[in-house]
Amino acid sequence: MAELKDIQNEVIRQEIGEFIEREDERQKIVGLYANTSSAMHDIAANIILGEHLKVDELTRQAIEGGSDALEVMDDGLIAGMAIVGIKFRENFIFVPEVLACARAMKAGMKHIDPILSASGIEPVGKVIMGTVKGDLHDIGKNLCVMMLRGAGFEVLDLGVDTSPDDFIEAVEEHSANLVGMSALLTTTMPNMGKTIEAFIDADLRDDIKIMVGGAPVTREFADDMGADAYGANAVECVDIAKQLSGAAK
Amino acid sequence: MIQQIPEPMTSRQRVLAALSRQPVDRTPICNPTSVATVELMDLVDAPFPESNRNAEKMARLAATSYTELGFDTIMPVFTIIQESSALGCKMQWEGKDNWPTVKMNEPIWAEPEDISIPSDFLTHPDTQCVLDAIGILKKEFGDEVAIIGKTMGPWSLGYHCFGVEKFLLMSLDDPDKTRRCLEKMKQATIEFGRAQIEAGADAITLPDHATGDLVSGEYYDRFLKEMHTQFVEDIPIPIILHICGRTVDRMDYIAQTGMAAFHYDSRNKPVESMETVTQRISLVGNINNPETLYAKGPEEVAAEVFENLDAGVQLVGPECAIPLQTPIENLKVIPEAVRRWHANRSEN
Ligand code: B12
Ligand SMILES: [Zn+2]
Numbered sequence: 001m002a003e004l005k006d007i008q009n010e011v012i013r014q015e016i017g018e019f020i021e022r023e024d025e026r027q028k029i030v031g032l033y034a035n036t037s038s039a040m041h042d043i044a045a046n047i048i049l050g051e052h053l054k055v056d057e058l059t060r061q062a063i064e065g066g067s068d069a070l071e072v073m074d075d076g077l078i079a080g081m082a083i084v085g086i087k088f089r090e091n092f093i094f095v096p097e098v099l100a101c102a103r104a105m106k107a108g109m110k111h112i113d114p115i116l117s118a119s120g121i122e123p124v125g126k127v128i129m130g131t132v133k134g135d136l137h138d139i140g141k142n143l144c145v146m147m148l149r150g151a152g153f154e155v156l157d158l159g160v161d162t163s164p165d166d167f168i169e170a171v172e173e174h175s176a177n178l179v180g181m182s183a184l185l186t187t188t189m190p191n192m193g194k195t196i197e198a199f200i201d202a203d204l205r206d207d208i209k210i211m212v213g214g215a216p217v218t219r220e221f222a223d224d225m226g227a228d229a230y231g232a233n234a235v236e237c238v239d240i241a242k243q244l245s246g247a248a249k
Numbered sequence: 250m251i252q253q254i255p256e257p258m259t260s261r262q263r264v265l266a267a268l269s270r271q272p273v274d275r276t277p278i279c280n281p282t283s284v285a286t287v288e289l290m291d292l293v294d295a296p297f298p299e300s301n302r303n304a305e306k307m308a309r310l311a312a313t314s315y316t317e318l319g320f321d322t323i324m325p326v327f328t329i330i331q332e333s334s335a336l337g338c339k340m341q342w343e344g345k346d347n348w349p350t351v352k353m354n355e356p357i358w359a360e361p362e363d364i365s366i367p368s369d370f371l372t373h374p375d376t377q378c379v380l381d382a383i384g385i386l387k388k389e390f391g392d393e394v395a396i397i398g399k400t401m402g403p404w405s406l407g408y409h410c411f412g413v414e415k416f417l418l419m420s421l422d423d424p425d426k427t428r429r430c431l432e433k434m435k436q437a438t439i440e441f442g443r444a445q446i447e448a449g450a451d452a453i454t455l456p457d458h459a460t461g462d463l464v465s466g467e468y469y470d471r472f473l474k475e476m477h478t479q480f481v482e483d484i485p486i487p488i489i490l491h492i493c494g495r496t497v498d499r500m501d502y503i504a505q506t507g508m509a510a511f512h513y514d515s516r517n518k519p520v521e522s523m524e525t526v527t528q529r530i531s532l533v534g535n536i537n538n539p540e541t542l543y544a545k546g547p548e549e550v551a552a553e554v555f556e557n558l559d560a561g562v563q564l565v566g567p568e569c570a571i572p573l574q575t576p577i578e579n580l581k582v583i584p585e586a587v588r589r590w591h592a593n594r595s596e597n
Contacts (some may be wrong), residue, residue: 050421095463096417103418134343136350139413139463159354161341186539186572187347215462216539 002034009033009041012083015048019087029086032079039067040075043108047080050100056107069115073152077108081150085235088143095139102146109149123154125245126176130158130167131214132191137184140214140234144180147234148241164191164198171199171208178245180237181227183214192217193225209244213237260321261451264395267563268452268487268509270531275591276558276565278584279533281397281454281489281512283327283570284314287346288577292317297573298342298349301328302374304381311386315394317577319584320566323390325382326399327570329456332441333401333409335373336366346573356412361429364410366436371444379441380448387449395452398445400484402457403434404473410434417463420472427472435476442484452487452509455480460514461495469499477506489533493569497522504529514568515541515553519560531563542579543572550579551586558590 004026007013012033020026033041039062046054055077062072084101087093116123127148131141138160148155156174158166167179179199183189192212199205211229212222213236222230229240256274258266263277290296293313295306311325330351334340339352358364370376379398386396401409407416407430420427442453457477459469480488487509496503497517504511504526511530513522515537522532536542536553557565565587571580 091461094461094465094468096421096468099414099418100421134347136341136353138354142414185347186543187574 002030004030007033007041008038009045011045011048012041015045015083015087019090019092020083021090025086029082032075032082036075036079039065040072040079043072043076044080044083047077047101047104047108048083050097050104052100052104052107055104056110059108059111063111063115069112069119070121072108073112073116077105077112078150078152081105081147085147085150085238089233089235095143098143098146102143102150105146105150124152125178125241126154126156126174127178127180127241127245128156128158128167128170128174128176129180129182130162130170131160131182131184132188132195133161133163134191135183135185135188136160137214138182140184141180141182143234144182144213144231144237147238148180151238151242153238153241153245164195167195168198168202168204171204177207178209178211178241180211180213180241182212183217186216189214189216189221192227196226211237211240211244259393260315261391261393261395264321264564265451265487268489268531270528270563276563276587277321277395278319278566278587279322279395279397279564280314280320280566280571281322281324281399281452281510281533282456282491282567283324284318284320284567284580285310285327285573286571286575286577286580287573289313289317290345296345297327297347298344301331301342301349302378304378304385307378307382308385308389311382312390315390318580322395322397323386324397324399324454325386326379326454329399329401329405330409331375331379331399332370332437333406334375335370336406336410336437338409348570348573351409353409353412356410356415358410358430359415361426361433364430364433366433366440370437371440376441376444380444383445383448383450391449396450397452397454397489398442398448398450399454399456400438400442400445402438402455402473402490403431403476404457404459406434406437407431408458413463420464420468424471431472431476435480438480439483442480442486446484446486450486452489453484454489454491454512455484455508456491458492458494459499460492461498463494466496466498466502470502474502474506477503477508481507491569497525500525506530510564512568519557519562523560523562533564533566534562535568536566536583538568538571538575542567542575545579547579547582550582551589554583554586555590558587 209228212227219230231237295310300306300310314320342349489510491512493514512533
């Protein structure tokens with residue numbers, strides 16, 4: 001089994017040692033870095049540090065130097081975001097720091113995206129995300145979007161104040177099979193249920209999976225409304241998205 | 250622990266005493282954010298969004314916190330967007346069943362140089378109506394009840410005017426630039442606060458959402474502690490700082506500002522919070538909104554009231570703007586439970 005001390009990159013080794021406390025997660029993360037190159041570790045480390053200029057530079061170099069785009073994405077960018085997500089969940093870092101990591105991720109993806117779309121490689125899954133009607137809280141939703149992208153999903157972000165019709169239209173137009181809804185207000189939580197009903201009325205409910213989240217939402221409420229899954233944070237959002245899209249590894 | 254004094258006080262005296270940690274006849278009930286609910290809007294025919302824009306309706310809806318619910322305070326500003334509207338943000342006023350908001354994805358400013366407080370800031374309809382509502386309430390209830398105003402802090406104004414994510418990224422990339430922005434925006438906080446004092450407010454809520462859900466406790470120290478300390482002089486009236494979410498990690502800093510009170514969220518335990526602030530600032534709170542007041546019953550509400558009273562919290566009330574669908578019955582339990590607690594104590 002891979003061990004922490006075998007990871008050469010000092011930033012990565014320290015980050016895992018200091019911030020990844022759950023044994024199962026530590027095993028999983030150490031595994032991510034066990035057999036990957038030092039160039040990829042370098043990219044991941046700069047994702048974690050939120051250094052978008054360095055990630056931009058290093059990703060460009062890697063691609064120009066002949067590295068495979070998927071490898072750079074998986075072993076560099078995504079591996080870095082995996083640590084970022086856990087640090088945020090455990091309150092080691094806060095929203096500004098995560099936003100900086102997201103910016104770094106974006107700087108790297110700028111070099112990867114054109115290659116992936118030209119080669120016709122399918123994303124892990126396609127997700128439609130939005131904050132429901134009447135609700136303008138979007139920080140949590142945006143972090144979920146970012147972590148989903150960071151895990152290789154293609155995400156269409158409908159933004160805030162999203163009506164049931166907007167969700168339906170997006171599903172039809174983009175033939176996505178996974179929808180994520182966010183709500184932070186008790187006054188807008190029922191709009192999740194209304195959106196699910198609208199999908200039923202539009203005869204689309206069986207074609208899609210629906211996940212929900214946001215601070216006041218509970219697993220129980222999600223079940224009552226007829227959602228397929230509930231996620232308490234951005235790490236869980238990625239896990240359930242993988243399960244729902246059959247991409248769980 | 251609060252000493253009890255025998256003579257009955259008016260609501261106003263009780264609130265002002267509690268805000269300065271003086272003895273009270275019983276613990277006052279206070280919501281310094283918003284008590285508006287759909288039921289109360291119907292009761293006095295003052296629905297959203299009009300009651301956020303028309304002084305007379307605003308005052309009428311606000312007064313229900315005293316006349317219907319039996320709270321000791323009246324607070325006419327149900328939203329956090331009145332001054333953002335006056336600063337020129339794009340607004341979404343919503344309907345009766347939702348709060349209005351700023352369209353934060355269409356920010357109006359990006360650099361410190363962009364910031365300017367319009368000359369009509371205090372005469373804009375959406376700030377003027379707050380001043381007028383305070384005037385109406387002062388006239389009608391000023392002797393008996395504490396009238397509380399609200400002026401948004403510069404950190405919250407930053408979310409509205411720059412967009413939350415852009416503002417938070419700036420705070421990381423360029424702390425000095427962020428400070429320059431805060432310095433310029435605080436002018437709005439001070440001007441609106443002072444105007445409300447003139448209009449008749451007895452105390453003022455100052456929401457400034459540097460919450461543990463978004464930023465570290467160290468952030469509060471780095472960007473806001475000093476400015477909040479200065480507000481105590483700039484806005485010479487008891488200030489109630491409001492920050493929802495997890496805040497116990499920054500309550501020590503908050504207690505150092507000299508502000509009168511801190512309105513705290515249910516995600517912080519009353520005893521732990523009281524131990525952290527050690528009588529340097531009064532606490533107001535912290536009955537849970539989305540679960541307890543909105544969805545549970547009288548017993549659960551009373552239990553949270555008692556937990557606050559047992560801990561010595563100086564003013565009891567909901568943690569933040571109460572959900573608009575909160576049943577009146579649950580809100581009425583708060584004063585009733587406070588009386589019950591005091592009665593039990595004097596028996597024993
Ligand atoms: C920041 C904030 C704001 C900002 C919003 C900025 C923005 N662009 O989002 C501002 C200051 C503008 C604001 C405004 C208001 N707010 Co506000 N706000 C908050 C606060 C402090 C933090 C929310 C937040 O961003 N948290 C951080 C993120 C990272 O967490 P999160 O959103 O929960 O997301 C995580 C998980 O839930 C999950 N998740 C989220 N979405 C999804 C989706 C899926 C599919 C999955 C799987 C997971 C998932 O993953 C995320 C990452 O880990 C909360 C307090 C609290 N205790 O939550 C109040 C709070 C949500 N607000 C509240 C209120 C009342 C308001 C206002 C009505 C205030 C007023 N009087 O006008 C307005 C309403 C505006 C509107 N119509 O939407 C109340 C809501 C009460 C209720 N439940 O009804 C709260 C709970 C405060 C309280 N204690 O009462 N608010
Ligand atoms: Zn609040």
